[in-house]
Amino acid sequence: MKDLDYNKIMVPTISRRYINYDHINEFLKTLPTSFKIEVVGESVRKESIKSITFGSGPNKVLMWSQMHGNESTTTKAVVDLLSYLKQDIAEVLEISKSCTLKIIPILSPDGARDYTRVNANGIDLNRDAQDLSQPESHVLKAVYDEFKPDYCFNLHDQRTIFNVGDTSKPATVSFLAPAFDQDRNNSPSRILSMQLIAAMNDKLQKEIPGQVGRYDDGFNANCVGDAFQMRETPTILFESGHYPGDYDRDKTRVLIYKAILKGIQVISKGTISDYTVEQYLSIPENGKQFVDILVVNPNYIENSITKTEIVPIQYREALTEGEIVFKPQLHHFDKMPKAIFGHKTLNCNDENDILWLKEKDLLQLLS
Known part of the structure; x- marks a missing residue:
């Protein structure tokens, strides 16, 4: 079946990188009564955590976004999904009869407001699956236990550092079928996760050939995906990455x-x-x-003291007056790769590139 025109269902009022419940609540009010909206718990600061349930079919899918508050691309994607599910078309009716979808659009409201990976207590919720030390972790576990999903979609963003394999293609989307044990064996649930990822990859290769990666599958029982896989629920990790020039991740939103x-x-x-x-x-x-x-050939800059042939610069994201700004800083690799790629490459032998460096106040990083 041909996809419905994305422009007809995209929700334009929810955009950019900074997303919290203030941004999505008005849209949620537009959902018809076929969508059941519930408050399923509270954050550390007592902000409501909501779920939206659609459909009544036997195949139950649980998905949650912004477990890390600064990872908002998938929240925009699930809002678009909800917009699609509002459409009066045969395929939506089929989904509603065959599936029950439960979506938590923002699991960490405090982290979303602060634009941080951690919650208000400074805890990474995706390392709290066993301790369950945080109210948000209890919310997710309670929803999981009550809903008893057949599949889980764990929705995240990943940094711009990732490429696909050894190629110069950015990992615009990455997937993982989480392990359930230290030896990373396969189980019936993990195999189903792999098959479902293969289906989604087949779709995305037609959109972004060579730009889909596979995330590291090192086992960590404290991670929610691994913990749910241990409970024999097929779980898929989604990682929204960088599309060239798309720092607002609007193109990645569509792909997710x-x-x-x-x-x-x-x-x-x-x-x-x-x-x-x-x-x-x-x-x-x-x-x-x-x-x-x-930055290549930085030693050609007048008064530069650097003797290296390249200077890697990475943006740090900062919340400033309700917007995310990107602040450049020198990047240090944990392990130096055999090749380094830049989303933007500047040659200090090129006068135009030097002008760009001056305009962006990057020259100070090179001295």
Whole structure:
């Protein structure tokens, strides 16, 4: 079936990188009564955490976004998904009859307001699956226990450092079928996760060929995806990454929306067996070889004391007056890669590039 025109369902009032409940509440009020909106708990600062339930079918899918408050791309994507599900079309009716979807659009309201990875107590909720030390962690576990999902979609953003394999292609979207044990064995639930990712990758390769990566599958029982996989629930990690020039991640938003919808369609139609573990394993693993700005030949800048041939610069995201600003800083690799790629490359032999450096106040980083 041909996709519905995205421009007809995209919610333009919810945009940019800074997203909290203030941004989405007005849209949630527009949802018809076929969507059940509930307050399922509270954050550390007592802000309501909401869920939206759609459909009444036997295939139950639980998804949550902004477990890390500064990872908002998937929140925009699930808002677009909800907008799609409002459409009076045959495929939406089919989904509603075959699936029950439960979506927590922002699991960490305090982290979303502060634009931080951690919650108001400074805890990473995605390392709290066993301790359950935070109210937001209890909310997710309670929803999981009550809903008893057949599939979980764990929705995140990833940094701009990731490339696909050893290539110079950015990992615009990455997936992972989390491990359930230290040896990273396969189980029936993990195999289903792999097959569903293979289906979504098949969709995305037509949109962004070579720009889909596979996230590191090191086992950590404290991570929610691994913990749910341990409970034999097929769980998929979504990582929204960088599309060239798209620091607001509007293009990545569209791709995540399409990936989520493809996953739901496959579950709804019962066609998951059309895809294989081998197709999942063929997705290259992520590398960490990108920086936001790669300056080459910096020793040619007048008065520069650097003797290196390149200077890697990475943006730090900061919340300033309700907007996210990108502040450049020197980047230090944990392990120097064999090749370094820049989302923007500037050559100090080029007068135009030097002018750009001056305009962006980057010259001070090179001295």
